[in-house]
Amino acid sequence: MTEKEIRDLRQCLGKFATGVAVVTCHGTGGPCGITANSLSSVSLEPPLLLWNIAKVSNSLQAYLDAEYFAINILSAEQQALSHHFAQSDHTLFHNIDFELNANDVPLLPGTVACFECRTQQIHDCGDHYIIVGAVQSFRSDDGDPLLFFGGKYVAIAKPAE
Ligand SMILES: Cc1cc2nc3c(=O)[nH]c(=O)nc-3n(C[C@H](O)[C@H](O)[C@H](O)COP(=O)(O)O)c2cc1C
Numbered sequence: 001m002t003e004k005e006i007r008d009l010r011q012c013l014g015k016f017a018t019g020v021a022v023v024t025c026h027g028t029g030g031p032c033g034i035t036a037n038s039l040s041s042v043s044l045e046p047p048l049l050l051w052n053i054a055k056v057s058n059s060l061q062a063y064l065d066a067e068y069f070a071i072n073i074l075s076a077e078q079q080a081l082s083h084h085f086a087q088s089d090h091t092l093f094h095n096i097d098f099e100l101n102a103n104d105v106p107l108l109p110g111t112v113a114c115f116e117c118r119t120q121q122i123h124d125c126g127d128h129y130i131i132v133g134a135v136q137s138f139r140s141d142d143g144d145p146l147l148f149f150g151g152k153y154v155a156i157a158k159p160a161e
Pocket of ligand 1 (some may be wrong): 039059
């Protein structure tokens, strides 16, 4: 594909509105986090979900090696966190509030939901890897989610009362 075709495809895919998550794991260098919107539910019984990580990601190896990871679904108030973990120095958890679960995976407070997973399968797919996780525990909290649409953060549209 030409660069224009790739740009057009990316723009077209952006029509699929998503939430935004920070996927965390425990890497050899410590806590690791990356902003991702490629989350998809796969199966309820057994409970499985997937997300994709770019092969060029600096933290790729940490996620390929990780036995456990967590999907932290960001709230509408957490746009700055999304921006932070979309940068290449995101492995730095300095000044970031988190707690470690029993598997040393960082969990972010203030999210609208969190899925704690065990890595089940990794598929090599184009310029990404698909990582499938078995959901070991999950929790859901009140609040609006952060949304991503057309390459921008957007707010949930509420019907007038
Ligand atoms: C809203 C949003 C969604 C993203 N979704 C993904 C994703 O699903 N998979 C991925 O590999 N990168 C995704 N990225 C890009 C990564 O967050 C970003 O490239 C990465 O953190 C850059 O650092 P790295 O190269 O060290 O990984 C997304 C970025 C944003 C802002």
